[in-house]
Amino acid sequence: MSLDILPIVATLRRHRLTATLLVLQIALTCAIVCNAVFVIGDRLAWMTTPSGIAEDQLMRITVSDIGPRKDIHARVEADLAAIRGIPGVEAVTVGNSLPFGGNAWNSGLKLDRSQRSSSVDVATFYGESLAETLGSRLLAGRMFHPDEYRWVDDLVAEKATSSHVGIVTNDLARRLFPDKSALGEEILVGGEPVRIVGVLERLPAASGKAREDVNDTVLMPWRMIPAYGGGYFVRARKGETARVLKDAVAALKGVNPRRVVVEARPYTEIRGRFFAADRAMAVLLSSVSVALLAVTALGIVGLASFWVGQRRRQIGVRRALGASRADILHYFQTENFLLASMGIVLGMVLAYGINALLMKQYELPRLPLAYLPVGATVLWLLGQVAVLAPALRAASVPPVEATRG
Amino acid sequence: MFGYYVELALRSLRLSRALTALMILAVALGIGASMTTLTVLHVLSGDPLPGKSSKVFMPRLDPRDKEGYDPTDELPVQVTWADGMNLLHAHRARRQALMTAGATPVQSDDAAIDPFIVPARYTTTDFFPMFDVPFRFGQGWSAADDASRARVAVIGADLNDRLFHGENSVGRIVHADGVDLRIVGVLAPWRAVPHFYDLNTGNYSVGEEVFVPLGTARDAKLKRNGGLECWGNKSSDEEGMETANCVWLQLWVELDDAAAVVSYRAFLDGYARDQVALGRFERPARTALPDVMRFLDEQRVVPSDVRLQVWLAFGFFLVCLVNTVGLMLAKFMRRAGEVGVRRALGASRRSVFAQLLTEAAIIGVAGGIVGLGVAFLGLAIVRMQPGAASQLAHLDLAMLLVTFLVSIAATLAAGLIPAWRTCRIAPALQIKSQ
Numbered sequence: 001m002s003l004d005i006l007p008i009v010a011t012l013r014r015h016r017l018t019a020t021l022l023v024l025q026i027a028l029t030c031a032i033v034c035n036a037v038f039v040i041g042d043r044l045a046w047m048t049t050p051s052g053i054a055e056d057q058l059m060r061i062t063v064s065d066i067g068p069r070k071d072i073h074a075r076v077e078a079d080l081a082a083i084r085g086i087p088g089v090e091a092v093t094v095g096n097s098l099p100f101g102g103n104a105w106n107s108g109l110k111l112d113r114s115q116r117s118s119s120v121d122v123a124t125f126y127g128e129s130l131a132e133t134l135g136s137r138l139l140a141g142r143m144f145h146p147d148e149y150r151w152v153d154d155l156v157a158e159k160a161t162s163s164h165v166g167i168v169t170n171d172l173a174r175r176l177f178p179d180k181s182a183l184g185e186e187i188l189v190g191g192e193p194v195r196i197v198g199v200l201e202r203l204p205a206a207s208g209k210a211r212e213d214v215n216d217t218v219l220m221p222w223r224m225i226p227a228y229g230g231g232y233f234v235r236a237r238k239g240e241t242a243r244v245l246k247d248a249v250a251a252l253k254g255v256n257p258r259r260v261v262v263e264a265r266p267y268t269e270i271r272g273r274f275f276a277a278d279r280a281m282a283v284l285l286s287s288v289s290v291a292l293l294a295v296t297a298l299g300i301v302g303l304a305s306f307w308v309g310q311r312r313r314q315i316g317v318r319r320a321l322g323a324s325r326a327d328i329l330h331y332f333q334t335e336n337f338l339l340a341s342m343g344i345v346l347g348m349v350l351a352y353g354i355n356a357l358l359m360k361q362y363e364l365p366r367l368p369l370a371y372l373p374v375g376a377t378v379l380w381l382l383g384q385v386a387v388l389a390p391a392l393r394a395a396s397v398p399p400v401e402a403t404r405g
Numbered sequence: 406m407f408g409y410y411v412e413l414a415l416r417s418l419r420l421s422r423a424l425t426a427l428m429i430l431a432v433a434l435g436i437g438a439s440m441t442t443l444t445v446l447h448v449l450s451g452d453p454l455p456g457k458s459s460k461v462f463m464p465r466l467d468p469r470d471k472e473g474y475d476p477t478d479e480l481p482v483q484v485t486w487a488d489g490m491n492l493l494h495a496h497r498a499r500r501q502a503l504m505t506a507g508a509t510p511v512q513s514d515d516a517a518i519d520p521f522i523v524p525a526r527y528t529t530t531d532f533f534p535m536f537d538v539p540f541r542f543g544q545g546w547s548a549a550d551d552a553s554r555a556r557v558a559v560i561g562a563d564l565n566d567r568l569f570h571g572e573n574s575v576g577r578i579v580h581a582d583g584v585d586l587r588i589v590g591v592l593a594p595w596r597a598v599p600h601f602y603d604l605n606t607g608n609y610s611v612g613e614e615v616f617v618p619l620g621t622a623r624d625a626k627l628k629r630n631g632g633l634e635c636w637g638n639k640s641s642d643e644e645g646m647e648t649a650n651c652v653w654l655q656l657w658v659e660l661d662d663a664a665a666v667v668s669y670r671a672f673l674d675g676y677a678r679d680q681v682a683l684g685r686f687e688r689p690a691r692t693a694l695p696d697v698m699r700f701l702d703e704q705r706v707v708p709s710d711v712r713l714q715v716w717l718a719f720g721f722f723l724v725c726l727v728n729t730v731g732l733m734l735a736k737f738m739r740r741a742g743e744v745g746v747r748r749a750l751g752a753s754r755r756s757v758f759a760q761l762l763t764e765a766a767i768i769g770v771a772g773g774i775v776g777l778g779v780a781f782l783g784l785a786i787v788r789m790q791p792g793a794a795s796q797l798a799h800l801d802l803a804m805l806l807v808t809f810l811v812s813i814a815a816t817l818a819a820g821l822i823p824a825w826r827t828c829r830i831a832p833a834l835q836i837k838s839q
Contacts, residue, residue: 017826018738021731028724036717064522064628066510066583108473156642191637229630260510260520280790281710288721291434298427299728306735362709 008335015307019339022303026343026379029296031350034375035358036285038367043278043285046211051099051271052202054135054235057090058267059245060098062231063252064260072225073151075256082251083232088240089248094223094230095127097206098134098267100274103229104206107190109218111176120213122172123205124189126152126222126230131167131200133235139170141183141198144221152222163221166194171215173199189218207274231263241266293378297386304332304390308397315394316401325395332391333384340383344376351375407763414764417740424736425768428729432772435718435725436812437779442711442718443807444780445787445798449609450707453597457537458697461659462666464492464673465693468652468686469636480693481634482604482704483652488680493529497672498658499665500535504528505654506606506631507622509615512580513568523564523614524606525581527622527629533559533590535659536602541565543575543590546618550589554620558586561614562594581615584625598797599706601697603655605632608706609797619654623647631655670694726819729768734823737761741830748830757828765820766813773812780808 012019065075076094083092097103109122125131128149131138144165154160166189173182173196182196204214224230232252236244249264272279308315315328355367418425452458465480466488484492489503507525512518532538533545542565546557558579565574578585596612617627629643635651646653660666670692677690695703737744744757780800787798 017822018731018734021727021734025724025727025731028720028727032717032720032724039713064508064510066512066520258512258520260522262522276790277708277710281714284714285717288438288717291438292721292724295431295434295725295728298431299731302424302427302732303735306739309739358713362713 005334005338008331008338011311012335012338018303018306022300022339023343023346025296025299026340026383027346027350029292030344030347030375030379031354033289033292033378034347034351034367034371035354036289037375038355038371039358039364040282040285040289042364043282047275047278047282049100049204049211049214050202051204052136052200053099053267055267055271057235057238057241058098058134059234059236059241059248059265060101060231060267060270061234061245061248061252061264062262063226064262065226065256066258066260072153072227073223076223076225079226079232079252079255082255083234083248086244086247086251088237088244089234090237091129091133091235092248093127093129093133093233094226095125095130095133095233096224096228096230097123097125098231098233098270099204099206100271101206102270102274104208106208107218109176109190110188112186112188120172120175120216121209122189123209123217125203125217125219126224127233128221128223130233131203131219133233134203135235136203137201139199139201140181141167141196143167143198144219148221149223150221152224152228155222162192164193164195165197165221167198167200167219168196169200169203169215169217171202171213172217175213175216189220194218194220293382297382300336300383300386301390304336304387305393307335308332308390308394311394312397312401315397316399316403319397319399320402328397329391329395332387332394336383336387336391337380340380344379347379348372348375410760410763411767413760414767417764418767421736424732428732428736428768429771429775431725431728431732432768432812432816433775433779435722436772436776436808436815437783438718439715439722439811440776440780440800440804440808441783441787441798442714444784444800444804446707446711446715447804448598448797448799449711450701451598452698453599453601453701454536454697457659460661461535461657461697462498462669462694463697463700464656464658464669465695466673466677466680466686467688467691468680469688470650471687472636474688476689480691481652482655482700483632483634484654484656485650485652486647486654487685489654489656492656492658492673492676495672495676498660498669500531500659501657502529502532502535503619503654503656504532504603505619505629506603506613507615507617507627508630509581509627511564511568511615512583514580518567523561524611525615525617525622525627526603526613527617527619527627529619531659532616535657536597538595539593541591541593542573543588545616546589551618551620554618554624556584556586556621556625557589557618559590559592559616560588561592561612561616564614565591579615581617582625582627584627586615586617586621599701601701601706602657603631604704604706605655606630608704608708629653666694722815726815729816730819730822733765733768733820734826737823737827741827744827744830754828758824761824761827762817762820765816765824768820769813769816770809772816773809776812777805777808780804 080092083089096105105124106121107124109120131143148163148165150160150162155162168182176182177185182199184195186193186195202215203217205217234244234248245264245266249261352367358364359366454461465482466484467480468485468488493501493503505527507527508522509525510520510522512520529551530545530548541562545559550557560579565571574588574591577588579588599608600606600610631653633651633653635649637650658669660669673692673694677686677692680686681690747757784798784800788796
């Protein structure tokens with residue numbers, strides 16, 4: 001092998017233009033595919049962010065009542081009772097938003113009153129027994145007591161006073177109180193003092209937050225009403241989600257036939273919609289990567305065939321001088337390996353350049369070094385597979401070719 | 406002569422079908438991918454108000470309290486009720502409209518049709534002429550209707566089809582959230598892309614189907630569902646939005662020329678300073694007056710994914726072109742013998758060059774045609790994606806033409822080096838080696 005390299009380099013210098021083009025193509029492919037695979041991985045990681053809730057058992061139904069709205073609380077209770085009566089319903093509540101549900105409610109959060117600006121912007125969740133209904137796991141402290149809940153519209157109209165308690169997620173608890181337990185600490189949510197009584201494992205925001213702080217959320221003991229944008233969140237027994245959803249819509253229509261059902265969806269679909277653009281991007285990047293590798297492989301086949309065709313006499317001479325078929329095969333394989341290596345080295349530099357641009361423009365993290373050996377291996381293999389057919393054809397050139405032309 | 410070149414080119418292309426197909430495919434894939442993503446970008450970054458977007462402006466103020474003040478903070482894109490009304494009633498622009506988003510259940514007189522929710526816009530009379538909204542029947546309401554909070558409405562084309570089978574429904578009644586509104590106008594199909602006048606409801610949200618005077622909507626307690634940003638500790642009650650410490654209305658003004666812009670800007674600055682002096686605004690007086698396109702630019706309306714896709718497609722195209730150059734070079738060089746014979750028989754370098762470029766151009770045309778198919782397919786896939794914006798992606802005539810030109814130009818450029826290399830072959834050398 002090693003003896004072959006010098007003559008190969010000498011030959012390649014005579015095909016400088018085509019060889020350069022091939023190296024360039026491999027380099028560009030390497031750079032684009034490395035970054036594409038990186039972005040795909042990034043999107044997949046985001047898409048699979050755990051929500052910590054009973055995803056496949058949950059659904060959301062939003063309705064809109066027509067005409068004057070009186071006796072809101074009694075009507076909510078009647079709706080909830082109707083849904084509870086459906087066989088297979090494990091829990092139901094009216095809540096303001098769902099993890100990755102698209103409808104975010106945000107509040108500024110401060111650690112104490114003297115602080116002028118908010119420490120963090122947190123997503124807030126309301127709804128009686130919301131955490132219990134969704135199936136969020138409690139890590140420490142307790143859930144809300146029934147007597148701590150207040151109707152959200154009563155609070156807004158100042159007809160009721162807040163019970164000043166809240167539940168935070170573990171991520172937020174650790175961000176706010178890195179050195180001690182958050183339980184019993186007081187924070188200010190939207191200006192209201194709140195004592196932390198519980199810590200949830202996680203409860204990701206509905207939308208609009210950066211990935212690293214998507215779990216910075218607070219649960220408040222407020223009873224939500226549909227007129228304020230609340231939806232009915234229902235948890236069904238395992239495997240009965242589809243039927244319960246249909247029955248729940250019918251039950252809500254039964255309570256008031258004149259109402260409009262704005263949305264009735266299983267949670268899996270809600271989550272799917274939230275990540276639809278990321279999924280589309282991942283699919284697109286995968287297809288482009290495959291297409292790029294295919295185009296590059298075909299390009300290698302085309303150019304290698306051309307070289308083989310051009311060098312038939314030269315190959316014949318070598319065969320006549322005693323080179324075996326395997327020698328000829330190795331010659332073209334080594335040639336491809338050299339070209340691919342040059343392409344890979346250039347491609348890696350390019351890949352980091354593109355990555356630097358992406359980091360600036362799209363706030364992507366740095367391309368991990370692990371991509372280098374993997375990308376190199378893939379391209380070497382691709383080159384070897386692509387060059388095999390032309391190389392075999394070269395190996396089959398008979399020694400007698402030396403006497404032709 | 407050209408006909409002869411084409412004939413020669415076709416014959417040569419037929420001789421190496423696999424290579425030709427490969428080149429055409431590479432060009433087509435590159436062109437198709439680039440055109441698909443460019444079309445999407447073109448649609449999403451388009452001018453929603455062609456010919457007029459430079460005359461329509463959004464006055465921006467900062468009515469927030471001192472808490473968390475940071476001079477580098479962006480100004481709100483919405484206004485409070487008080488500021489909106491003050492600026493609206495000042496009539497310092499040719500036209501002005503104050504508006505907010507809603508969603509209202511609509512009920513048909515036909516009991517067989519279930520009530521359904523449509524997006525609504527609560528606005529003032531100038532909305533229609535300012536945004537060049539086309540009417541099919543009737544017209545917008547009057548300033549007097551705004552003032553008297555008349556129970557009138559303009560409905561969209563879709564809603565008119567749904568409720569009145571597309572007939573002229575002017576004068577009839579639409580039941581919105583239990584409130585009877587007299588229809589004064591029916592729109593022709595209309596949708597602003599991007600949904601520039603209110604990005605809070607989504608950058609590319611679908612058009613509204615019910616338009617109601619702002620005052621009427623507030624009187625009738627029609628459901629509001631637009632963006633809301635509040636400050637201070639007082640919670641915002643739906644009923645008390647007029648006095649709440651919240652921005653929730655969009656204000657747009659139409660100004661005819663640069664002089665009008667300068668004078669409106671001066672007026673706006675003066676207004677902000679007055680409010681600071683009055684103690685209503687706690688932060689230093691700051692204003693802005695972007696026009697439509699500048700506003701869209703500042704708000705980064707075009708999704709960053711779309712730009713990323715365009716770059717990706719161009720990268721892909723570049724690889725395909727490099728691939729094509731390499732293959733074409735191989736193909737042309739393989740014909741060195743043939744070129745040598747033609748040169749020896751008296752063909753000039755120029756004519757060999759022209760003939761080889763013709764061959765490249767034919768690949769370009771073929772690549773363009775197949776690429777168009779790829780672009781159509783790509784856009785069909787884009788339209789299948791969820792999301793309001795993606796459904797808008799259609800190839801238009803200009804893009805079609807660009808596809809061909811780019812394809813031919815790219816392959817010609819790709820053919821230049823190989824053709825030049827090949828036509829430099831010395832005739833004698835080649836003949837000898839035959």
